[in-house]
Amino acid sequence: MPCHSPSLLRKGVQAAKMKHYEVEILDAKTKDKLCFLDKVEPNATIGEIKSMFHKSHPQFYPARQSIRLDPKGKSLKDEEVLQHLPVGTTATFYFRDLGAQISWVTVFLTEYTGPLVIYLLFYFRVPFIYAPKYDFTTSKHWVVHLACMCHSFHYVKRLLETLFVHRFSHGTMPLRNIFKNCTYYWGFAAWMAYYINHPLYTPPIYGEQQIRLALIIFLFCQFGNFSIHIALRNLRPPGSKTRKIPYPTKNPFTWIFLLVSCPNYTYELGSWLGFTLMTQCLPVAFFTLVGFIQMTVWAKGKHRSYLKEFRDYPPLRSPILPFVL
Numbered sequence: 001m002p003c004h005s006p007s008l009l010r011k012g013v014q015a016a017k018m019k020h021y022e023v024e025i026l027d028a029k030t031k032d033k034l035c036f037l038d039k040v041e042p043n044a045t046i047g048e049i050k051s052m053f054h055k056s057h058p059q060f061y062p063a064r065q066s067i068r069l070d071p072k073g074k075s076l077k078d079e080e081v082l083q084h085l086p087v088g089t090t091a092t093f094y095f096r097d098l099g100a101q102i103s104w105v106t107v108f109l110t111e112y113t114g115p116l117v118i119y120l121l122f123y124f125r126v127p128f129i130y131a132p133k134y135d136f137t138t139s140k141h142w143v144v145h146l147a148c149m150c151h152s153f154h155y156v157k158r159l160l161e162t163l164f165v166h167r168f169s170h171g172t173m174p175l176r177n178i179f180k181n182c183t184y185y186w187g188f189a190a191w192m193a194y195y196i197n198h199p200l201y202t203p204p205i206y207g208e209q210q211i212r213l214a215l216i217i218f219l220f221c222q223f224g225n226f227s228i229h230i231a232l233r234n235l236r237p238p239g240s241k242t243r244k245i246p247y248p249t250k251n252p253f254t255w256i257f258l259l260v261s262c263p264n265y266t267y268e269l270g271s272w273l274g275f276t277l278m279t280q281c282l283p284v285a286f287f288t289l290v291g292f293i294q295m296t297v298w299a300k301g302k303h304r305s306y307l308k309e310f311r312d313y314p315p316l317r318s319p320i321l322p323f324v325l
């Protein structure tokens, strides 16, 4: 179905003198022609082309669209400009539907509110979790109360950071991811909380000394993680999607940027190691391990992108663990 671009045509006299493009959009799977756009300005962005496509296909709002140069290739970024792409004046793009989308903020809020509430249900020993005689009783071990404070602090911090600190570059993610992510966070929170708050829970073997050390590690890493999030936020002016090389700031917690590309993950790992030491609980150790594996995969990907994007990227940095990984 042909669709036109009146807004782009009004962009100015200079642009009117330029040679316009014809853009055809094919289905990446079937190769059927979905849309033909004529007189598209050379400086039109992929974001603008998505908006034009949306007009003729209202069910595919821009965040749902993946526009590619090759049916199996990478999605083009919204900021990419038509005349800078390797296409002729008749450009062919391929479209894939990314499925229903949900905002990142909603995703994070759902993911993080779950563990917070679930943990507290176990902490307060609401009925139907442990034997009825334990309903609404409290643990006699002070480490159980401390662990609850630390766990809650961690997720409240994450919620507040999601709302007030992070400047995300993508507005949305596929709706189906939320089920996967919530199963992960909510499931682990329930499993850990069940054992830590269990009436038969036994405190750490080295007692108070072990708990104090664990608390110091936990708090140190929480503050470190927060410092990195602030440093990353300050790299990106409000409303932009700029990515820069992060460098150490005046805050000593950020000096780890000298050696690591994703120190927020390093500190996150440290926090969970601290929590494992504090609770001496196997499910917590398992959650720490799985989180570490996942964050290592992400950190390696981000490290690779930094190397690809910035020629002057500091060579001493490792993805997540200094000199090791």
Ligand SMILES: NC(=O)c1ccc[n+]([C@@H]2O[C@H](COP(=O)([O-])OP(=O)(O)OC[C@H]3O[C@@H](n4cnc5c(N)ncnc54)[C@H](OP(=O)(O)O)[C@@H]3O)[C@@H](O)[C@H]2O)c1
Pocket (backbone or CB within 6 Å): 166, 167, 168, 169, 170, 225, 232, 233, 235, 236, 242, 243, 244, 245, 246, 262, 264, 265, 268, 290, 291, 292, 294, 295, 298
């Ligand atoms: N326990 C676990 O299993 C686990 C797993 C994952 C995350 N987490 C926690 O959740 C936090 C957030 O995770 P995340 O994966 O979203 O972290 P992230 O990718 O490092 O991003 C944090 C924020 O900084 C921005 N950012 C990153 N690098 C940037 C750069 N070079 N220039 C400008 N802005 C940049 C990101 O924007 P973009 O939107 O552009 O990415 C995002 O808004 C982590 O730090 C960690 O504390 C925990």
